[in-house]
Amino acid sequence: MTTHPATLWAASNCWSLRRAWAAARNTNTSDTRDGIRSPVYGTRTSSGGHGDPTGDHIAADVDHHTNTARTIDEVRANVDQAWWLLASATRDTPMPTGPALAVMSRLIPACDPATAHEVTGYLDRADRALRRTLRLGDDHWPIPENPACPACGVRMLRARTSNPDSAQWPVICAAGCLCIGETCPCGMDVRQKRTVHIWPAAWATRTLDLTATEMEATTA
Numbered sequence: 001m002t003t004h005p006a007t008l009w010a011a012s013n014c015w016s017l018r019r020a021w022a023a024a025r026n027t028n029t030s031d032t033r034d035g036i037r038s039p040v041y042g043t044r045t046s047s048g049g050h051g052d053p054t055g056d057h058i059a060a061d062v063d064h065h066t067n068t069a070r071t072i073d074e075v076r077a078n079v080d081q082a083w084w085l086l087a088s089a090t091r092d093t094p095m096p097t098g099p100a101l102a103v104m105s106r107l108i109p110a111c112d113p114a115t116a117h118e119v120t121g122y123l124d125r126a127d128r129a130l131r132r133t134l135r136l137g138d139d140h141w142p143i144p145e146n147p148a149c150p151a152c153g154v155r156m157l158r159a160r161t162s163n164p165d166s167a168q169w170p171v172i173c174a175a176g177c178l179c180i181g182e183t184c185p186c187g188m189d190v191r192q193k194r195t196v197h198i199w200p201a202a203w204a205t206r207t208l209d210l211t212a213t214e215m216e217a218t219t220a
């Protein structure tokens with residue numbers, strides 16, 4: 001099956017946000033709003049040697065609390081935008097039930113590449129904001145033997161590991177090279193000018209001669 005890179009990219013960003021969101025909910029510290037928890041707020045211990053928080057610590061907490069609230073608002077606003085775009089682009093697809101991000105994961109393959117591209121912008125902003133607040137890095141793992149990107153030649157191919165199913169991990173070029181269209185040596189199914197380079201897991205298996213099990217072995 002041919003998948004447009006914009007669709008793969010949107011799906012991958014949706015998984016990344018789902019992972020960050022889950023991390024936010026699972027962070028085992030004090031509640032802030034609506035299940036988003038702070039990784040810092042509840043873990044602070046005593047200060048000043050007597051257990052009373054100093055002014056600096058209180059200020060840091062208030063700052064952090066405000067930042068977390070602001071992040072949640074930012075995530076919500078972006079997810080709402082992505083949701084409406086997707087819902088209107090897939091009006092003919094039966095609406096799945098479930099949590100918003102899970103539903104979006106299911107709708108993305110049914111939307112057109114232009115919408116997928118727009119949806120990615122919103123999901124990416126939400127994901128970055130959340131990961132910044134949680135101090136969570138990207139879900140990127142290096143490819144065994146560090147092969148060169150077929151497009152730019154830089155050895156920075158990474159598997160995006162947010163999807164719990166390792167057989168679905170797409171590969172990206174972390175050097176950020178963009179497709180130059182029909183004459184691009186990237187080997188993507190659809191080569192379209194100025195799209196990011198992202199290859200489906202099947203490409204990695206076929207071209208890089210890797211299996212999901214090998215990928216997982218190197219990341220263990």
Ligand SMILES: [Zn+2]
Nearest residue numbers: 149152173177
């Ligand atoms: Zn590249």
Ligand SMILES: [Zn+2]
Nearest residue numbers: 179180184186
């Ligand atoms: Zn290309």
